[in-house]
Amino acid sequence: MPEGPETGLTLVCGADRAAAAAVAAALRGPRGVLVAHDLRGLGEGVVHRRVVDDEGARDAVLELAHGCVACTLRDDLLPLLLRLARDAAVRHVVLLLDPGMEPDAAAEALHTLVPEGAQEPLTGVLALRGVVGVIDAETWLDDAGGDESLVERGLALTADDERTVAQVVVAHAEYADVLVVAGRCPSPWDRVRLDAVLDRLAPRAERLTLADPPGGAPEVAVELGAEIVTRLADLRPDARRGVPEDAHAPLLRGQPPLARDAGVSLLHVGHRRPFHPERLHAAVDVLLHGTIRARGRVWVASQPEHVLRLESAGGALQIGVAGTWLAGSGAWDAVDDERRAAAALRWDERFGDREQQLVVLVHDADPAAIVAALDAALLTDAELARGEAAWRRFPDPFAHPHTDPCAELPGVADEAFDGSEGER
Template structure:
């Protein structure tokens, strides 16, 4: 099958071809190789899609494993790029605004199995959420992939929300209790660094250097005047 996308124009063709092969009862496994610019999630979702006749790939096949093959010779260069897919003529449609790093992250993080043809030293990925002293009510998200990093608001810490507006579901209350520590409530830092041969001491030192000094911890009113490099954040108007 050529000249199309598995998750859209070729979806019906894929369904028919897989059904034909399944009916032959000659194969135990089928390997589907998609293009280098396809995202794994939409391809995987194709197995749950039902056409206008009610037929689905899941009727004749089960998605077992998603494999991503990584060219480590070029990965670090691509991973440090700020290019968009359209800069390389690899976009899917005129409205495709994905960066090269976006695609790499989607393909690697979604896979069950990642095959490498060489070593990858250092920090490759970092993500998580954290508390900014100058914005005590905001829950901030940090994401690092290659040369592209971002910090954006995820919402508000529950500690900044009135008691009557906090969740009352038992599981939610138990979650809050596990992460609650007076006098700051659920405010905390949770960051994950992924890589190989990482300099653990350097990472810890950099993170410790970003923390409030012990002498400042009990004086929150002084935090507002600290340097803050981020733009102003506003609540999502769609939120209740």
């Protein structure tokens, strides 16, 4: 078996700019390079870049023709990482993401985009050791369940960035292989609830608790860096390690607890029959209140061929097309072995692989009310009996796709659906 790349790469993300920077600095180590892009001027086409190595820090101001994350990745970050990967003096690279950037977009770029002058994506020349997420114990739970916009918080990448704080902080925790929980909760009960949420949101992550914010004395930083490196080297066999997962990946990887704890529960909703599009559109409101996260695959009767991907965080929700069902598509050879096996195991004589699969992380809502609302959105027996030709004529609020202006950014769906307030 051929050996993998010798130079390692670790991603660090977090909404608290100073805390995440302190963790990234602690991780750099000898012969390590820290790379950070400050995207606060992105809307004006300006990006500030800092590179720190054993010789010190070097700052640069980049002027981009188009102020977007995709341009920053393609025109500066990926070529820089390629140069570092080819530098024999560099043993390890730490990539600190801007607080407004979600780690899955960066990781997918590393896995899929080929920089100019290279023959393969960067993960072919850099060993992606994992993602370190940094969250604030005092504020994370409120942020993850809220609907404050990034613009209001001052974390937006551009003036028209419509994402919420919840979407970003949930991604920081959910995508992490090592999760650094820094600071103190307002009360012991809040800490119990925070742990119950994280147990279900990030069951595969190694968790490291810091009573005080990261940083401090140099010896403390060295100790923190060494502890995180140890955790990264001893991850679970099923750890993500920055590998993107598509819409058809198992929803309960890591075996998160399903039992209710401290008012926190993880619902698994599975049905074989389709949703009525209008009733589902009305029902999704229950996913935006008292919940941290909902995600999964949806089948609406008016679009029998399309897999719809549903994702929510706090008070924000997205629904977009994620390909087609295998039923009737003849696309068995175009999908991976895992999806083929899962479809074969659950194949239904009438519906094939089409089904509803959702998980909902509830922290301040009635789980029974969520289940009841989603159940009521399914087709009735009488509607089901009318058949697909009639289903296609149902009024469909999800049938008006628009192209995202940043669709070229990995991790952003090519299509999203306009809908009710709270959706984007």
